[in-house]
Amino acid sequence: MPGPFFFLLTGRHSVSQAATASPPPPTRAARGAGNLGDTIFEWACRGAGIFVLLLLGAIIVELFIAGLPAFRAFGLGFITSTDWDPVQEVFGAGVSIYGTIVTALLSIVLAVPLAFGIAFYLTELAPVWLRRPVGTAIELLAAVPSIIYGMWGFFVIVPAFATHIQPTLIDTLGEVPGVGFLFQGAPFGTGIFTASFILAIMILPFIAATMRDVFEQVPPVYKESAYGLGATTWEVMKGVVIPYTRVSVVGGIMLGLGRALGETMAVTFVIGNANRISTSLFGPGNTIASLVALEFGESQEGSLKLASLLALGFILFVLSFVVLATSRYLLRSRLKA
């Protein structure tokens, strides 16, 4: 009996034959056994995909609904208000939003030059045998759990900052007119600057790995042409590699920023946890994530405080969603390649 392809191959003859005697070619629906399995399997896969979409949607909706009492009680002023007074039941997100954004941006400022140096070293400078072990070591920084960064920061970095680094910075940069106020105050070791420092180390591997991957995608011909013209390694980097990968590099930086916004445990250990905006970078502060982690245990079910914390969670979600979506948009060419 001719299969379905037989008719396709034999053209005119098959048409007449199909029109007269032979049974219709077995269609997909008539194949039987495997078909039901196919339908079930495809729908299982699609269902899982739908589940993931619903999951993200549910997270957004749940956080918003749970935070609604706070938004109702304080209105849009919740976002800008700097009050956080559990006794009076007055809550505002201003300080923690400020802390979240300042620590994240400062950590980017600290991490990007380092990440760039590492990516440059790994793609252009390091001997080939050294590239994989060094690259792996840097990537392992990303595997160390957040809580470990917190402990290390609290027991190693904070004392070092309190006794050496902050006093030095206060004595030198603190005297500079114009920007000196950023570096004044008592050297406690904790505070906004320390938190940014720890965050910078935590996001370093993400940015460095993205940069390395996109640097490696530059067609060798471009680089070789520049070398052939007599360019130095740095000139090739500056004139060929960076312009070629600029968009993806920014995407990698945004990915790091998105990570920094939501880091919880490490920040909670070192930021000093005070609900005020200090002018000095050495002053204590808090972030949305650290405030939620700290205050959650002391909130009653159904209280306005709990609703405020969940509203903070919603704001954090919106912030990181925007940053991560931008990052992914900028990195889309890399994802396709």
Add this chain to the structure above:
Amino acid sequence: MSITLSAGAVPGPRKDPEVALALGRRRKRADLIVRTLCVLATLVGLVFLASILATLFYRGFEAMSLRVFTHVTAPPGSEGGLLNAIVGSLIQAVLGTAIGTPIGMLVGTYLAEYARESRFGNMVRFVSDILLSAPSILVGLFVYQILVLPFGGFSGWAGVAALAIIVIPVVVRTTEDMLQLIPNTLREAVIGLGSPKWKMIVFVCWKSAMSGIITGILLAVARVAGETAPLLFTSLGNNTWSTDLSKPMSSLPVTIYSFAGSPFEDWIALAWAGALLITLSVLLLNILARSLLRARK
């Protein structure tokens, strides 16, 4: 000689050999400075890793003893260990991975085998990538809302659910990446033999991507083993021996968090021991996953 010749022959702004040489020196110097800074940046990164590991080994081994593995957590001053936290972490991480992995594999399969270029597939891929990098503390808050509040209290199951949500996007990413590496000719060969598509996926595609998928699962376990924030609001912690998932359940990261912030010397020592345990297992899992992947290539 050659410099003067070429400078004379080629029209250009720098004909003076002195200037050309000085410029060359300046370019070389800039190159050297940048190269040095890059090597330094790499060294700084490595020093951070070394410092973290050295601190962990030093403080962790000091505090390590058999008691850590045989006793449950106890009030400061009395002989306590971390047994319940270790077991709680194991149970929650294993169950979370066991629940999250099949879902993640199905989603990854859907993206690679059914919806490579479709609009809906791109949307799922986008959402999964957002979940991959979204703050884990929000997953904790979400699970608190849907599993802790309605069911009357913190429970091990809520912790498992939070970890499962974190596992899903990790497995999605690796499964999709690994399936996309499989050449289409292999798929065509299987379909050409008359096999239904699901058999092709399960017995050929999954099988040939197996080591990559296992890598993803190992990475997912490593990721959730160290998660603290989502467990704070879900399984909370428990100071007695308990394997009952409907009650609060302790875990290593949460125990470390509460012990490290305490003023008691013996609790802090235990926190270091726990930190060493968790970091070693996480790093070993990572290295194991990497070597699996490399063996495949």
